[in-house]
Amino acid sequence: MYEGKVAGLVAPGLDGYLGVLARHAPMVAELTAGELTVVDQEGERKWFAVSGGFLEVGWQEVTVLVDAAETAEEIDVERARWAQERAAGRLQAHDREIDMDRAGAALKRALNRLQVAQKHSRTT
Numbered sequence: 001m002y003e004g005k006v007a008g009l010v011a012p013g014l015d016g017y018l019g020v021l022a023r024h025a026p027m028v029a030e031l032t033a034g035e036l037t038v039v040d041q042e043g044e045r046k047w048f049a050v051s052g053g054f055l056e057v058g059w060q061e062v063t064v065l066v067d068a069a070e071t072a073e074e075i076d077v078e079r080a081r082w083a084q085e086r087a088a089g090r091l092q093a094h095d096r097e098i099d100m101d102r103a104g105a106a107l108k109r110a111l112n113r114l115q116v117a118q119k120h121s122r123t124t
Contacts, residue, residue: 072120
């Protein structure tokens with residue numbers, strides 16, 4: 001979704017957000033659903049709603065691999081609201097046939113998408 005030279009980024013790690021700047025030591029980190037912020041070399045920020053995945057920092061590059069990613073402007077707010085309502089309804093139903101962990105993860109993803117869209121999209 002994004003390729004280019006950057007000044008830094010902030011990613012949603014399992015234990016909290018982590019920042020990466022130039023000359024960061026190599027590392028690998030697991031990511032959770034959250035907001036990924038990329039700052040290009042001109043200082044312009046780009047925001048993404050991401051789901052779980054991994055971040056790998058090398059000597060000269062950073063690779064972010066996630067299950068799903070959308071820019072703030074690409075998020076379909078109505079679809080995200082529908083997903084939130086559906087997941088919340090499944091959690092409230094307490095039906096034995098519903099995978100509660102999966103429904104909880106779906107709710108977290110939907111809420112993340114809504115938060116990123118509302119915080120950064122110029123159209124919402």
